[in-house]
Amino acid sequence: MSIFRPSTPLLSLSGLLVLLALPGCARFDRGPAGHWDELSLLSAPEGDVFDPTMVEGLPDPARRFLLRAIEPGTPLARRVEVAMEGTLLLDPERPPLRMEAIQVLAPPEGFVWSARTWGGVMRIRGFDRFSRGEGEMQWKLFGLIPVMRAHGSDVTRSAAARLIMEGVLLPSFLVPRVGVEPRVQWEAVDDRHARFRVTLAGEEIVTTVEVDEEGHPLRAWALRWNEGAYERFEVQLSGEFQSGGYRTPSRVVAGWRLGDPDEFRFFDATLTAADYR
Numbered sequence: 001m002s003i004f005r006p007s008t009p010l011l012s013l014s015g016l017l018v019l020l021a022l023p024g025c026a027r028f029d030r031g032p033a034g035h036w037d038e039l040s041l042l043s044a045p046e047g048d049v050f051d052p053t054m055v056e057g058l059p060d061p062a063r064r065f066l067l068r069a070i071e072p073g074t075p076l077a078r079r080v081e082v083a084m085e086g087t088l089l090l091d092p093e094r095p096p097l098r099m100e101a102i103q104v105l106a107p108p109e110g111f112v113w114s115a116r117t118w119g120g121v122m123r124i125r126g127f128d129r130f131s132r133g134e135g136e137m138q139w140k141l142f143g144l145i146p147v148m149r150a151h152g153s154d155v156t157r158s159a160a161a162r163l164i165m166e167g168v169l170l171p172s173f174l175v176p177r178v179g180v181e182p183r184v185q186w187e188a189v190d191d192r193h194a195r196f197r198v199t200l201a202g203e204e205i206v207t208t209v210e211v212d213e214e215g216h217p218l219r220a221w222a223l224r225w226n227e228g229a230y231e232r233f234e235v236q237l238s239g240e241f242q243s244g245g246y247r248t249p250s251r252v253v254a255g256w257r258l259g260d261p262d263e264f265r266f267f268d269a270t271l272t273a274a275d276y277r
Contacts, residue, residue, distance in 0.1 A: 027143070028102055028114040028125065035131040036114075039106040043277040044075035044172075050245075054175050059188035061211040062174075062196070068215030069171035074245030076172040077276035079106035084252075086269035088117050095119065101269065107163050107173045108182050108200050128159065133201060135159030157225040160201040165235065167196075168209065168220050169248050170276075216240070217249060226256065234258040243274040 030036040050070045055063045070076075081104050087096035101115035110131035117124045124147065126139030135156035139148045167173045167184075174196060176184050185197045195208040207222040221234035236258065239250030248271070255265035 028116060029127050030114050031112045031127045031129045035129060036104055036112045039079055039104045039110055039112065039131065040081060042078035042106050042109065044077050048076045050074045050076055050175065058186050059194040061192055062186045062194040064215035065209065065211045065217055066171055066175060069247050071245040076175060077170060079104060079277055080170045081275045082271055083273040084269040084271050089266040105166055105170055107167050107170060111163050130159035130163045154225060156201055157203055160203050161205045161222055161224040164198045164200060164205040165207050165220055165222050168217055171246060231256050241271045241274060244276040246276050
C-alpha cells in the first residue's frame with residue numbers, strides 16, 4: 001500500500017470552498033470507462049446453484065466455512081457489489097481518514113474498488129483495480145489534483161493477489177467446480193486452518209484461512225508483492241453480513257505484517273450493503 005504525500009501547496013480558504021463545491025469531490029471514481037460495467041454484468045449461469053455435496057472431501061475448515069457461507073440452492077454468484085464505510089490510514093504519522101467505498105468484486109476476472117476519504121479539509125478520491133488483466137491505482141486530491149498513480153507489472157502482481165484473497169467475500173468463487181478456471185485447489189493445514197491456491201496473471205497465490213468451529217472465517221493471509229518483494233498481507237474478519245443466501249464477514253481489518261512489531265494496519269471497514277449475482 002503506497003502512502004500518499006501530496007506536494008500541492010496549501011490552498012486559500014476561498015479556493016478550498018470552491019473545490020469542495022465541485023461535483024467531482026462527491027462522486028465515486030469507478031475507474032476506466034467500461035471496466036466496472038463489464039464486471040457488474042457478470043452473473044451466475046441459469047441453474048448453477050450451491051449443493052452441499054460440492055464441498056464433500058474438502059479440508060474440514062474449508063467445508064465448515066463454505067457450508068455456513070452459502071445456503072443450499074443459492075445461485076453460485078459470479079460477482080458481488082458491496083458498499084462499506086470505515087477508516088483508511090494513508091500516513092502512519094497522521095490520524096486515519098474517514099472513508100466510504102463501493103466495490104465490484106468478480107474473481108478471477110477482476111475488481112474495482114472506489115473510495116472517497118476525508119479528514120479536516122482533506123478530500124481524496126480514487127480507485128484501485130485489477131481488470132482486463134492489469135492492475136492500477138489512481139487517486140486525486142479534491143477529485144482533481146493527482147496525488148498518486150501507479151500501474152505496470154508490480155501493481156498487477158499485487159492487485160492479482162488482492163483479488164484472489166478477497167474471494168472470502170465471494171464464497172461461491174471458492175467452491176471447486178469441474179471445468180471452471182482458474183481452478184481453486186484447497187489443502188488441509190490443521191483443524192482450524194486450510195489454504196487455497198489459485199494461479200492468476202502468472203502468480204500462484206496461496207491464501208491461508210482460519211475458521212472457527214461454527215464456520216466463521218477469522219483471518220486470511222498470503223504473501224503479496226509489495227514494492228519489489230513479497231510480504232505477508234493479512235485481513236482480520238469479524239461479524240456477519242447476510243444477503244441473497246450468503247453469509248460473509250461484516251468487518252474487515254487489513255494490513256501488512258499484522259502482529260509484527262513493524263505492522264502497518266491501514267484499513268478498517270464495515271460492510272453496509274452487498275448484492276450477489
